[in-house]
Amino acid sequence: MITTPESTGFEDVIRIKEKLGEEKNLHVISEEDLDNFIITLAELKAGTSFSEDSLTGTVDDADIIIIQIKNLDWGENTLRHLKKQSNNFLKPVLLISTKPPEELQFLIDDSLQWPLTQDSFIESLEKLTNINQKLEMLEELDPSTNEFELKQVLLLRHLYSRETSALKPQRNYTAKVGYTYPLANALFDVAPGVETQSLSILEEKKLLNFTIEDKVNLCPNCEHTHINYREICPHCKSLNIFEEATIHHFRCAHVGRESGYLHDGQLICPKCSRELRHIGVDYDKPSEILWCNSCNHNFSEPLLSCFCLACAHNFSPQDAFLENINEYTLSGEGMRAAEAGILPGLGITNILKKEVGFYNIQIFNELLQIELARCQRYKYESTLSKFNLGAAEKVFEKYKLLSSKRFRKDFAEIINQTFRTTDIFTSKTNGDILIIFTNTSLKNTKIAFQRLGELIQNQFDVVLKLKYKLFKLSDKGANLDDILEKMNDS
Ligand SMILES: [Zn+2]
Ligand SMILES: [Zn+2]
Numbered sequence: 483m484i485t486t487p488e489s490t491g492f493e494d495v496i497r498i499k500e501k502l503g504e505e506k507n508l509h510v511i512s513e514e515d516l517d518n519f520i521i522t523l524a525e526l527k528a529g530t531s532f533s534e535d536s537l538t539g540t541v542d543d544a545d546i547i548i549i550q551i552k553n554l555d556w557g558e559n560t561l562r563h564l565k566k567q568s569n570n571f572l573k574p575v576l577l578i579s580t581k582p583p584e585e586l587q588f589l590i591d592d593s594l595q596w597p598l599t600q601d602s603f604i605e606s607l608e609k610l611t612n613i614n615q616k617l618e619m620l621e622e623l624d625p626s627t628n629e630f631e632l633k634q635v636l637l638l639r640h641l642y643s644r645e646t647s648a649l650k651p652q653r654n655y656t657a658k659v660g661y662t663y664p665l666a667n668a669l670f671d672v673a674p675g676v677e678t679q680s681l682s683i684l685e686e687k688k689l690l691n692f693t694i695e696d697k698v699n700l701c702p703n704c705e706h707t708h709i710n711y712r713e714i715c716p717h718c719k720s721l722n723i724f725e726e727a728t729i730h731h732f733r734c735a736h737v738g739r740e741s742g743y744l745h746d747g748q749l750i751c752p753k754c755s756r757e758l759r760h761i762g763v764d765y766d767k768p769s770e771i772l773w774c775n776s777c778n779h780n781f782s783e784p785l786l787s788c789f790c791l792a793c794a795h796n797f798s799p800q801d802a803f804l805e806n807i808n809e810y811t812l813s814g815e816g817m818r819a820a821e822a823g824i825l826p827g828l829g830i831t832n833i834l835k836k837e838v839g840f841y842n843i844q845i846f847n848e849l850l851q852i853e854l855a856r857c858q859r860y861k862y863e864s865t866l867s868k869f870n871l872g873a874a875e876k877v878f879e880k881y882k883l884l885s886s887k888r889f890r891k892d893f894a895e896i897i898n899q900t901f902r903t904t905d906i907f908t909s910k911t912n913g914d915i916l917i918i919f920t921n922t923s924l925k926n927t928k929i930a931f932q933r934l935g936e937l938i939q940n941q942f943d944v945v946l947k948l949k950y951k952l953f954k955l956s957d958k959g960a961n962l963d964d965i966l967e968k969m970n971d972s
């Protein structure tokens with residue numbers, strides 16, 4: 483019997499063969515002494531054979547993991563500890579407890595109530611063995627895959643191997659975005675809700691299908707949803723506003739609060755001391771019935787202001803980020819990525835694509851032909867360029883910028899400042915991006931690239947060496963084939 487410091491429980495390995503077709507390693511982790519469990523398994527033996535000897539081994543060798551809990555917190559800690567380990571994340575988990583553990587349902591594949599019955603136990607093991615079979619069909623993962631990508635692939639593979647499963651958002655007020663996805667959260671081992679960043683990357687790459695479950699407003703500074711909305715004075719922004727009827731005396735044009743006119747049940751103008759008798763004749767009551775105690779202005783509509791309770795940022799409601807909270811399932815594309823174990827698409831190339839729109843390569847080549855003819859004939863100066871964002875991608879990833887909403891928004895803005903709507907884009911399968919800068923000289927194209935580098939450096943404090951190749955379309959005798967050939971040389 484092995485005790486593990488992480489789970490502070492007891493662990494044992496049991497081999498089971500019959501009825502499952504092949505031998506499986508069951509790794510049992512229990513909150514309490516395992517003797518009871520082993521005895522019960524022995525009692526359930528009819529028709530099934532368990533190895534009587536306790537085998538040594540770690541959870542890394544397990545095919546199926548069985549967790550027996552009494553206490554929900556212990557169960558959750560043990561499961562989270564297990565699910566953050568990349569090599570054990572996909573392993574099917576059976577939870578055994580005295581009460582159905584609703585709260586843990588997203589971290590397990592099946593649950594049984596203690597005491598066990600033989601039929602349900604074997605039925606459950608068969609179900610979990612099906613998951614094993616699906617996992618065995620998957621391609622080996624490229625060992626050079628970085629940790630972040632690896633975990634994204636694992637998440638896709640989890641959905642893949644559990645057919646009907648979906649990632650459902652769970653309300654959680656301690657989460658940055660007000661929701662958390664327990665399984666993804668345990669895998670990425672982040673603060674509650676931070677895992678949504680990884681999910682939106684998978685969504686953007688079209689690997690996940692989604693249905694909207696909720697929309698949350700986020701602070702534009704720290705992306706927390708804990709925003710306090712309150713009404714303030716539109717003149718001096720004070721919170722000290724209140725409602726009181728307003729009186730406008732026609733004769734002297736004084737406008738003031740009703741309480742300023744009231745004397746012994748009569749309305750006396752505080753400015754000219756005349757008595758106000760008839761509404762509509764002597765005075766009226768304007769609709770500006772909100773008053774500010776700080777600046778004494780009156781108004782009809784207060785200003786709505788947002789105050790972030792997480793970072794103390796003040797902003798107006800229209801500046802809040804609106805984020806969808808989705809339920810996710812695997813898309814067809816995601817299924818292929820899960821099988822192959824490779825994630826498609828470069829993050830920042832996708833942002834660029836979204837902002838400027840890419841032509842497919844055939845249409846691009848036709849447009850290039852037309853532009854070339856125009857430049858040759860009219861001495862028009864247009865420039866063709868080739869560059870690749872692969873290196874930039876790696877740098878941004880290193881600084882963990884890619885998953886930040888703010889980064890993506892800022893990067894999109896830089897793109898729009900650098901390129902014009904008349905520029906024509908396409909990308910090749912190797913990630914190279916071709917752009918026709920219409921009516922732009924070689925010199926000005928260089929300036930545009932320089933500017934792109936500078937904007938990125940200023941905004942993100944990251945120095946990028948953008949390598950690009952330029953080709954002048956007005957060069958005498960230039961023809962499409964030569965240009966494309968030259969562009970292909972790296
Ligand atoms: Zn904030
Ligand atoms: Zn005021």
Ligand SMILES: [Zn+2]
Nearest residue numbers: 731734751754
């Ligand atoms: Zn008056």
